[in-house]
Amino acid sequence: MSLAFLFPGQGSQAVGMGQDLAEAFAAAREVFQEVDEALKQKLSTLMREGPEDQLTLTENAQPALMAVSVAVMRTLEREFGVGVEKASFVAGHSLGEYSALAATGAISLADTARLLKLRGQAMQRAVPVGEGAMASLIGPKTDLALAEAAAAAGAEVGVCVVANDNNNGNVVISGEKAAVDRAIEAAKALGARAIPLNVSAPFHCPLMAPAAKEMAEALAGATLVAPRAPVVCNVTAQPTNDPELIRRLLVEQVTGRVRWRESMIWMAGDGGVTRFAEAGTGKVLAGMAKRIAPDAEAVSLNAPADLEAFAKSL
Structure with a gap:
């Protein structure tokens, strides 16, 4: 069995996200606290209590989704002994690519939270609302x-x-x-x-060029190291563990196409993946996996029981 971890993108956020993980596991609580401190914002309270319209803002939704994904992965490793190295590949949908990089240690959790906050703000600034x-x-x-x-x-x-x-x-x-x-x-x-x-904005199109410029400047100053599992990148639908290529592709991703179907086909084909596990909020990517690669297994890791059952199945 060859495994790939998948990390969801914007749209999967919901009030209450991550709350059951935080109640059950110290590892998850520590992730949420670290993100709060990095952003100098009580994002964990917003995730737990809302209001929904504030959580849905791009600059909040992006780091919130990443935080839950990393909380799942840290909990799997600490509580159940399942590290990201168990996976042949990781991949994330749009902002989920940052979650994948944080989960594999390519970018620190604090830096990832700050980059995603900026990414959300930059995307919002790039195009006036309504245009x-x-x-x-x-x-x-x-x-x-x-x-x-x-x-x-x-x-x-x-x-x-x-x-x-x-x-x-x-x-x-x-x-x-x-x-x-x-x-x-x-x-x-x-x-x-x-x-x-x-x-709130037209993502992944040439109108996002001003946001790409901001992200290029921010990523130039960020520390990236080789991920602990190869990352299948959105804009190439191919795996890499080269930090400098990852840095460049994250900039291209702002205006470029998310080639998710091709990424999944590659993993299930040439990559030999037979099992996909979506780490984080919602079940969108697991559903897509079942449609794109029907011969592979796909599970969602949301609740504490999901993590325990998954770990036992390995």
């Missing part, structure tokens, strides 16, 4: 080719690209609002359903 948009194209006819065609129609009136190639049946487009609106109409004509997303 950008994202939409999820879904349905049995939806694949990358359909999404590319819809985005090309949108690009006739403004910036519009494929942002997240999640899996067949779920591809996200991003760009200027008028262009995304045009792409939505084109997608419907091609047989897809299109759902505008309630997001």
Whole structure:
């Protein structure tokens, strides 16, 4: 059995996230306290109590999701003796790539929290509210080719690209609002359903260039070391443990496509992964894994009981 740990992205956050882990395990409480201290903010209280609209803000949701993912991994290692080295690969969806890097020790937890806080703020600053948009194209006819065609129609009136190639049946487009609106109409004509997303900015598109510049400056000053397990990167869908390549790809990721479907296909194929474990809040990536790699097992590690059952199964 070959294992890969997966780390969720934005949208999986919810009030109460991580609370059962904190109540059950000292390792989880220490992670939340360390993140609070790094950010000089009671993020753990916001995660536990809300309000939801504050937790959903990009600058809060990103470090919060990372904190829960790292809490899961630290608890697995300390309480159950399951270290990240048990995995052949790790991969994270968008901000989840930072969670993967923190979990593998490539970036310190405190630095990861500060980088994600800045990433959220920089993304928000890059495009005035209301000028950008994202939409999820879904349905049995939806694949990358359909999404590319819809985005090309949108690009006739403004910036519009494929942002997240999640899996067949779920591809996200991003760009200027008028262009995304045009792409939505084109997608419907091609047989897809299109759902505008309630997001604060158009992520993973060229409009995020100012945020990429800010992240390049921040990452240039950050300490990165080789991860304890190879990271399959969003923008290449290939594994690496080269810190300088990781640094460069994190900058490219701000404006680049999240090639999640390709990443999963590579891990389940060339990578030989037969079991995926989603570490953190929600079950989105485990669900995608079952659709992309139906022959592999996929589990979600959310609650204390999940961690115990997973550790026993290894």
